[in-house]
Amino acid sequence: MKLLEDRIRQEGRVYPGNILKVDGFLNHQIDVVLMDRIGEELHRVYKDCGITKVLTIEASGIAIACSAARSFGVPLLFAKKTQSLNLGKDLYVTKVASFTYKKDYQVIISKRYLNENDRVLIVDDFLATGNALLGLIELCKMAGASVEGIGICIEKGFQDGGKMLRDAGYSVTSLAVIESMTDDGDIVFRS
Amino acid sequence: MKLLEDRIRQEGRVYPGNILKVDGFLNHQIDVVLMDRIGEELHRVYKDCGITKVLTIEASGIAIACSAARSFGVPLLFAKKTQSLNLGKDLYVTKVASFTYKKDYQVIISKRYLNENDRVLIVDDFLATGNALLGLIELCKMAGASVEGIGICIEKGFQDGGKMLRDAGYSVTSLAVIESMTDDGDIVFRS
Numbered sequence: 001m002k003l004l005e006d007r008i009r010q011e012g013r014v015y016p017g018n019i020l021k022v023d024g025f026l027n028h029q030i031d032v033v034l035m036d037r038i039g040e041e042l043h044r045v046y047k048d049c050g051i052t053k054v055l056t057i058e059a060s061g062i063a064i065a066c067s068a069a070r071s072f073g074v075p076l077l078f079a080k081k082t083q084s085l086n087l088g089k090d091l092y093v094t095k096v097a098s099f100t101y102k103k104d105y106q107v108i109i110s111k112r113y114l115n116e117n118d119r120v121l122i123v124d125d126f127l128a129t130g131n132a133l134l135g136l137i138e139l140c141k142m143a144g145a146s147v148e149g150i151g152i153c154i155e156k157g158f159q160d161g162g163k164m165l166r167d168a169g170y171s172v173t174s175l176a177v178i179e180s181m182t183d184d185g186d187i188v189f190r191s
Numbered sequence: 192m193k194l195l196e197d198r199i200r201q202e203g204r205v206y207p208g209n210i211l212k213v214d215g216f217l218n219h220q221i222d223v224v225l226m227d228r229i230g231e232e233l234h235r236v237y238k239d240c241g242i243t244k245v246l247t248i249e250a251s252g253i254a255i256a257c258s259a260a261r262s263f264g265v266p267l268l269f270a271k272k273t274q275s276l277n278l279g280k281d282l283y284v285t286k287v288a289s290f291t292y293k294k295d296y297q298v299i300i301s302k303r304y305l306n307e308n309d310r311v312l313i314v315d316d317f318l319a320t321g322n323a324l325l326g327l328i329e330l331c332k333m334a335g336a337s338v339e340g341i342g343i344c345i346e347k348g349f350q351d352g353g354k355m356l357r358d359a360g361y362s363v364t365s366l367a368v369i370e371s372m373t374d375d376g377d378i379v380f381r382s
Contacts, residue, residue: 078221
């Protein structure tokens with residue numbers, strides 16, 4: 001998606017350790033106009049899949065999921081990362097290993113809001129190791145819901161999450177795939 | 192806002208301890224059409240205030256902030272609740288005492304995205320003690336930004352956060368104010 005790639009080139013900042021900061025428009029300050037274009041693009045790809053729900057994980061996926069859900073005309077559901085005292089007991093729970101934070105965390109959704117009739121589009125801001133997405137896929141399996149597609153803003157193509165998910169048979173649509181980054185800030189996109 | 196009050200009556204669930212669960216449309220599963228109506232209503236109230244940014248706190252405020260930011264045609268910024276390893280060092284940081292989780296946490300924003308030229312609309316899903324909002328106000332003060340208004344979906348009118356913020360001179364717009372709730376599930380709205 002050229003609009004997204006251009007924005008990453010213009011405003012992305014590369015830090016040592018293959019860290020790409022896009023917190024000016026994607027995951028801290030958020031450009032909702034760009035989010036809407038992203039939502040429309042995901043709708044273009046998955047509009048014939050009978051999507052009933054957009055699923056993401058807090059917090060950075062929520063803005064993207066809002067725009068995608070609007071395009072599909074369905075609710076969004078965001079998985080929570082810790083056991084909320086207020087969430088109730090009827091939960092699907094699974095564990096995710098975080099690459100960024102170097103520790104495991106739980107992801108949870110309420111059983112009320114996902115079931116075997118749901119056809120799910122999972123969305124998130126980044127795909128690197130794919131661990132968070134595996135957690136969301138596991139929650140869908142627990143609910144008996146089908147994962148119709150996975151929509152990602154930025155895939156780090158030099159990490160193995162994308163290959164792992166595609167090899168497992170999932171339809172992964174990454175709107176920008178980074179082939180390589182240098183510590184000098186050069187970003188090469190996969191064409 | 193009648194649309195929101197009706198939805199709370201229809202789908203809200205009251206639990207002992209004055210807990211109101213609205214996770215079917217507001218803060219777990221999210222109805223983006225309702226969020227858009229909420230964003231439009233906040234725009235109607237604050238459209239002449241020169242808002243440059245919508246500020247909220249992860250995670251439940253983000254969906255509301257997306258819709259409000261779209262109505263105002265400005266970016267949204269969400270404060271993060273823990274020190275992210277990837278967020279960088281140039282941060283405004285303050286502490287919030289959580290009523291729900293019975294412990295303190297830090298809220299942070301990047302200095303890049305809020306400054307003395309910003310006129311801020313703060314939004315959140317709930318107002319009870321007001322502690323999270325005080326944290327967001329403090330971040331605005333650190334940045335020299337002016338708080339033009341505070342837009343809330345559901346205010347628990349029987350807790351003192353709303354009075355405290357209004358007494359301090361802030362313009363607080365709560366789209367549904369709950370006067371009282373009973374453990375039987377009866378909800379009385381302030382008229």
